[in-house]
Amino acid sequence: ETLIKIENLTVNYQTKTGLIEALKDVNLELKKGEFLCILGPSGCGKSTLLRVIAGFIPLTSGKCLMHENPIEGPDWHRGVVFQSPTLYPWLTVKGNIEFGPKSRGVPKDKIEEISKFFIQEVDLEGFEEKYPFELSGGMKQRVALARVLANYPEVILMDEPFGSLDAFTRSNMQNLIRNIWQENNCSIFFITHDVDEALMLGTKVLVMSPRPGKIIKEFTLDFTNKLL
Numbered sequence: 001e002t003l004i005k006i007e008n009l010t011v012n013y014q015t016k017t018g019l020i021e022a023l024k025d026v027n028l029e030l031k032k033g034e035f036l037c038i039l040g041p042s043g044c045g046k047s048t049l050l051r052v053i054a055g056f057i058p059l060t061s062g063k064c065l066m067h068e069n070p071i072e073g074p075d076w077h078r079g080v081v082f083q084s085p086t087l088y089p090w091l092t093v094k095g096n097i098e099f100g101p102k103s104r105g106v107p108k109d110k111i112e113e114i115s116k117f118f119i120q121e122v123d124l125e126g127f128e129e130k131y132p133f134e135l136s137g138g139m140k141q142r143v144a145l146a147r148v149l150a151n152y153p154e155v156i157l158m159d160e161p162f163g164s165l166d167a168f169t170r171s172n173m174q175n176l177i178r179n180i181w182q183e184n185n186c187s188i189f190f191i192t193h194d195v196d197e198a199l200m201l202g203t204k205v206l207v208m209s210p211r212p213g214k215i216i217k218e219f220t221l222d223f224t225n226k227l228l
């Protein structure tokens with residue numbers, strides 16, 4: 001089942017010094033349950049691609065469809081995790097995770113159940129009442145992930161989510177996201193410039209090159225290799 005389909009996508013940025021072709025004629029498909037990795041050097045358009053799918057920026061030409069409908073803005077069906085975790089500093093871990101379901105009017109007892117489950121999923125039991133400033137970078141990123149998961153998004157968009165973590169924490173986070181992906185049957189769109197990370201996590205890897213940003217190679221990886 002196709003979740004997201006991108007056809008002949010072109011995105012230009014207008015700057016003072018001229019037009020930047022961030023993406024040119026990009027075609028891709030994200031299927032349900034897929035762990036799609038976008039791999040490429042800095043400046044090849046990875047973040048631009050994510051921003052279009054997230055609904056943050058308009059496209060210049062082409063199509064970006066979800067369930068065959070044009071994506072017209074952000075919504076909670078597409079959860080986003082950035083490189084630097086963006087948490088509400090005035091809310092606790094629990095408060096951050098419950099923010100989405102609360103604002104969507106999910107009943108109180110159901111919210112309790114959801115936050116308990118995802119706090120467990122990201123190994124943050126005992127930290128429910130802590131505030132973001134009391135947490136390490138890896139822990140903050142786990143809260144950001146749980147906050148997105150609490151909305152049960154159809155796809156999770158991740159922009160170099162582990163890029164600013166130390167090697168040890170990064171490796172823990174890679175195992176965590178792989179387990180969450182397998183257990184919750186998620187669809188993931190994952191940006192990285194780390195070849196090892198892409199090959200380890202992805203069921204499919206698209207390689208991009210810059211100026212203009214486009215996809216130059218596609219690998220499908222055997223999913224059975226991913227099982228520990």
Ligand code: ADP
Pocket residue numbers: 015042043047
């Ligand atoms: P990335 O981590 O994706 O490589 P960059 O460090 O290239 O991101 O860019 C950081 C921010 O600066 C982004 O929000 C991007 O939109 C913006 N940016 C990048 N290049 C330009 C540019 N030429 N003009 C204006 N903004 C830019």
Ligand code: ADP
Pocket residue numbers: 013014015020021022040041042043044045046047048049213
């Ligand atoms: P990546 O995520 O692969 O580093 P980006 O999507 O951030 O690539 O950037 C692709 C190209 O678009 C780069 O040349 C970058 O400088 C440019 N760019 C990104 N954001 C902006 C922006 N807001 N304004 C102008 N140029 C931008």
